[in-house]
Amino acid sequence: MKANPKDVRTGVFYIDGDVAAAEGALAAGCKFLGGYPITPSTEAAEAFARRAPQVGAMFIQMEDELGSIATVMGASLSGQKAMTITSGPGFSLMMETIGFGAMLEIPFVIINIQRSGPSTGLPTRTGQADMMQARWGSHGEYEVITLSPDSPQESFDFTIKAFNLAEKYRAPVMLMSDECVGHMTEKVEIPEADKIDLEPRRLYKGPKDKYIPFKPDKDLVPPMVKAGEGYRLYLSPLSHDQRGHPLLSQKSTTRRIVDKIRLNADDIIETKEDGLDDAEVVVVSYGITSRVAYRAIEQARKSGIKVGIFRLITVWPFPDKRITELAKRVKGFVVPEINYGQIVFEVERCVHGNANVVLVPHGGGWVHNPDDILGAIKQIMKAKKRYEGIFEYKTELEKLIFGSGVQKK
Amino acid sequence: MKQHPILSALVNAIKISGVDKNKVCVASDIFYSPQEIEPLGFDFFQTPRGRPIPFGTGLKLGNPELKVVALTGDLSTLGGNHLVHAGRRNMELVTVCINNFVYPLEPGKESAKYMFSTYSNFERPFNIPHLGRSCGAVFVARWTALHTKELSTSVAKALNKPGFSVIEVISPGGNYFPGIDSLDEESNLIKYWYEHSEIKNGEDTMNLEIESGKEIIVGEFIERERPTFIDSYNARLSEIMGDKFVPYGGKSY
Numbered sequence: 329m330k331a332n333p334k335d336v337r338t339g340v341f342y343i344d345g346d347v348a349a350a351e352g353a354l355a356a357g358c359k360f361l362g363g364y365p366i367t368p369s370t371e372a373a374e375a376f377a378r379r380a381p382q383v384g385a386m387f388i389q390m391e392d393e394l395g396s397i398a399t400v401m402g403a404s405l406s407g408q409k410a411m412t413i414t415s416g417p418g419f420s421l422m423m424e425t426i427g428f429g430a431m432l433e434i435p436f437v438i439i440n441i442q443r444s445g446p447s448t449g450l451p452t453r454t455g456q457a458d459m460m461q462a463r464w465g466s467h468g469e470y471e472v473i474t475l476s477p478d479s480p481q482e483s484f485d486f487t488i489k490a491f492n493l494a495e496k497y498r499a500p501v502m503l504m505s506d507e508c509v510g511h512m513t514e515k516v517e518i519p520e521a522d523k524i525d526l527e528p529r530r531l532y533k534g535p536k537d538k539y540i541p542f543k544p545d546k547d548l549v550p551p552m553v554k555a556g557e558g559y560r561l562y563l564s565p566l567s568h569d570q571r572g573h574p575l576l577s578q579k580s581t582t583r584r585i586v587d588k589i590r591l592n593a594d595d596i597i598e599t600k601e602d603g604l605d606d607a608e609v610v611v612v613s614y615g616i617t618s619r620v621a622y623r624a625i626e627q628a629r630k631s632g633i634k635v636g637i638f639r640l641i642t643v644w645p646f647p648d649k650r651i652t653e654l655a656k657r658v659k660g661f662v663v664p665e666i667n668y669g670q671i672v673f674e675v676e677r678c679v680h681g682n683a684n685v686v687l688v689p690h691g692g693g694w695v696h697n698p699d700d701i702l703g704a705i706k707q708i709m710k711a712k713k714r715y716e717g718i719f720e721y722k723t724e725l726e727k728l729i730f731g732s733g734v735q736k737k
Numbered sequence: 738m739k740q741h742p743i744l745s746a747l748v749n750a751i752k753i754s755g756v757d758k759n760k761v762c763v764a765s766d767i768f769y770s771p772q773e774i775e776p777l778g779f780d781f782f783q784t785p786r787g788r789p790i791p792f793g794t795g796l797k798l799g800n801p802e803l804k805v806v807a808l809t810g811d812l813s814t815l816g817g818n819h820l821v822h823a824g825r826r827n828m829e830l831v832t833v834c835i836n837n838f839v840y841p842l843e844p845g846k847e848s849a850k851y852m853f854s855t856y857s858n859f860e861r862p863f864n865i866p867h868l869g870r871s872c873g874a875v876f877v878a879r880w881t882a883l884h885t886k887e888l889s890t891s892v893a894k895a896l897n898k899p900g901f902s903v904i905e906v907i908s909p910g911g912n913y914f915p916g917i918d919s920l921d922e923e924s925n926l927i928k929y930w931y932e933h934s935e936i937k938n939g940e941d942t943m944n945l946e947i948e949s950g951k952e953i954i955v956g957e958f959i960e961r962e963r964p965t966f967i968d969s970y971n972a973r974l975s976e977i978m979g980d981k982f983v984p985y986g987g988k989s990y
Contacts, residue, residue: 360799362791381974384983386798391822395791398784398819402764402795405782406803410795428785555780555796556803558759562771564783573771 331355331488331524335383341516345483345509346371348516349439350379352487353411355524358437359385360410362399364392367451368507369415369441376413393421397438401425404434405563407529407554409491411437415507416445419458420465426500427466430585431565433542433550435494435529439487439503441510444666444692454507455692456615457667462502463644469582471589473596474502474644476615480514486641492527493596497588498549504643506666508616508695542570542581548588593645600639603629607636609708610654611662612675614640616695621664624701635705643671651678660684660708662721664701666692669718676718684708686719697723741773742882742927743835743906747806748777749885750892756804761896762796764789765808766816767835787815790823793830801967801986804896805829811836811863811905824872824901826966831895832874834865834905867942869903870959876902877942877959883931884955891957899965907934907953 336355343351350372353361361380363373377387390396396412403410414422419440429436440462444455462474473493475486487503494501532539532551539559544550550570553559566574567581575581589596603625604610613621618639628635638654640647655661660683663672672687679685686704690696704721711719722730751758761779766789774781784792789807797805807830809816823830869877876898878891888906895902907930930953938956945954964972967985975982 360795362795362798381978381982381985384985386970386985388794388798390791390794391818394788394816395794395819395822398788398791399795399798401784402782402792402797403799404795406796406799408799410799425785425788554800555762555782556760556800559780560775560778561780561782562774563781564768564771565785566768566783571771 329526329528331521331526332357333521336518336521336524337379338518338520341518342513343480343516344371344511344513345477345480345505346441346511347375348480348484349413349487349503349505349510350375351516351518352484353437353439353491354379354383354385355484355518355521356409356488356491357526358409358411358491360400360403360408361385361387361412362390362396362403362410363387363413364390364396364418366393366415366418368443368510369413369418369439371510372413372439372441393418394425397422397425400436401429401432401434404436405555409435409495411439411491413439413441415441416443416449416451416458417447419461423461423465424467426472427468427470428565429500430466430470430472431468431581432563433498433585435498437487437490437494437501437503439505442504442506450693452507453693454616454666454695456506456617456665457670457692459504459643459665459667459670462504469586471586472500472502472644473497473589473642474504475641476504476643477509478616478619478639479509480512480516483509484516484518488524488526492525495527495529496549497592497596498530498552499585499589504615506616540570541572542568544584544588547592548584589645596642596645597647598641599647599650600641601636602639603634603636604638604654605636606634608634608659609636609662609705610658610660611635611637611664611701611705612640612651612671613637613664614643614671617664617666620696620698621701623698624705627698627702628705633705633709640671646674646678648678651675652680655679655682658683660686660711662686662688662701662704662708664688664690664696664704666690666695669720672718681714684711684715684719686721688721741769742885743833743888743908744769744773744777746885746888747833747892749889750896751779753889754893754896756896760802761804761806762793763806763808764793764796767808767810788819790816790819790830790832794823794828797829798967801829804831806831806833806892806896808833808835810834811865820868820903821872824869824874824903827873827875827900827963827969828966829899830901831892832901832903833892834903836862836865836905836907862947864942864946865903865905866945866958870942873901873963874903874959875900875961875963876957877904878957879905879907879945879955881927881930881934881953881955882906882908883927884934887936887955894957894960898960899968900963
């Protein structure tokens with residue numbers, strides 16, 4: 329299915345990541361945004377609200393994030409592609425209903441323009457500390473898909489991809505952008521509608537009386553119907569059987585909700601590799617941090633160190649296999665992220681002790697200094713032994729204040 | 738199986754009102770079993786706790802042809818704010834607040850029936866009709882669960898009335914706490930409330946406080962006209978944008 333030309337604002341624009349994400353959503357056919365303004369995601373909701381009445385879409389400013397995510401669930405069940413846009417505290421408020429959406433397998437997209445936390449934190453500054461919350465935030469077990477753009481162009485492209493994945497797998501999909509990408513203004517090319525591929529909703533096509541709401545297809549994803557079409561839907565977020573009836577067992581619900589992402593992970597995972605053929609050190613990064621890392625890699629290459637970059641576009645599901653494979657032939661991994669260590673634990677898990685893992689942490693507010701990432705690359709090159717656990721890289725300034733780098737268990 | 742008085746009233750209301758049963762969607766944060774719901778013929782969604790009103794808002798905005806009923810509790814800690822705002826927007830929803838006095842004060846009796854208040858609860862309950870009226874609801878009524886005929890008529894009226902309506906139903910908290918209180922069966926309690934109620938249609942909502950030892954005043958209190966959310970949205974934006982405005986019809990792809 330191709331995008332509707334009326335929804336796509338084809339052309340070359342100079343816009344920021346927030347606006348690009350809103351344009352991406354409209355191009356993907358999103359017709360409903362239930363949101364509540366929160367810095368630094370407000371521009372995205374504003375852009376959507378400005379364009380929505382021109383294309384027959386609806387923006388509603390709800391009373392809070394609890395309400396806005398609940399409207400998204402309703403609108404999606406009514407047959408619309410629906411999303412919400414939020415950040416920091418708003419994302420936390422949405423957690424309960426995200427689990428609800430995962431349980432009832434409602435396709436929806438959340439754009440999270442991450443800011444620095446915890447609590448109010450640095451509302452106008454960047455952070456990448458919601459990555460684990462995105463995956464584990466709601467109680468109970470489920471799987472999500474997240475995408476991390478590093479430029480306004482990617483904000484546009486990945487928002488479309490997010491809608492496609494949500495429709496394909498009937499799972500929560502999150503665009504885990506951050507303040508830097510959200511407020512970064514760059515050239516964005518929006519293609520013609522016929523160049524944008526969209527995933528249509530998996531609508532049930534059989535006879536009405538034979539419909540079983542949670543009977544999966546071969547890829548473990550069940551087809552859907554719209555509300556109000558006489559199917560007598562009974563959808564309850566209790567553990568349920570295929571008919572949706574409550575069941576005192578998790579066998580048939582959560583197992584499949586988890587498996588439909590895990591077993592299809594190879595189709596979902598997208599990464600970007602550069603210079604890994606001869607690399608001795610691999611920088612694993614995502615979002616804005618990967619752009620900062622490029623500078624450090626350039627400098628390292630100039631000084632003769634063979635460094636490659638492994639960029640996570642989908643952080644969840646995590647590309648375990650590829651990292652395990654790389655770990656067998658490289659000296660180590662450098663993981664810069666704007667938090668005190670989240671994805672680095674995943675990297676360490678996949679390395680299985682075959683290489684060194686160095687974390688370049690950052691408290692948030694700004695992006696890394698490329699020199700710190702360069703320092704971490706050099707750290708791996710000069711390491712004579714295998715570190716136990718993750719080595720946390722200390723900047724020169726930190727060393728001056730707190731003494732030299734300590735090992736983290 | 739026992740007939741649920743409020744669900745029966747709802748089914749009757751759909752019949753009386755003449756709306757297409759297939760287009761009725763019920764969003765509820767109260768659990769009803771599929772055995773209770775499936776024979777009734779409408780779509781049923783159990784929402785996250787306290788969110789039937791915004792969930793219903795989403796259903797309605799996703800497809801404006803739907804008739805959405807939100808079954809809520811007595812606006813206890815979760816989700817009270819949603820009613821206030823849905824009323825302000827005049828979102829087209831029929832909100833049935835099933836008041837089992839989680840915010841208690843059971844008239845005339847020690848309120849020893851409720852989960853966290855073995856020794857009765859001294860807190861004051863909401864005056865829900867007055868709250869509904871202040872928020873801007875276009876139709877406000879209150880009945881006890883045994884006023885099934887009146888309740889059906891009110892819900893039917895609300896289904897056909899464009900805008901936000903609030904119907905309070907005074908009902909015991911199901912069969913979750915049987916035997917805790919002095920009234921050992923819930924049917925006795927239903928009957929007690931029914932007998933101690935007084936029908937006063939059109940009564941000023943100021944006078945509808947539920948107080949210990951006094952009769953519960955029931956009836957239909959407010960019926961008025963206000964433009965609905967979607968109508969105001971379409972009117973306002975076409976005024977500002979003129980020809981460029983594509984009216985929101987909720988057409989899905």
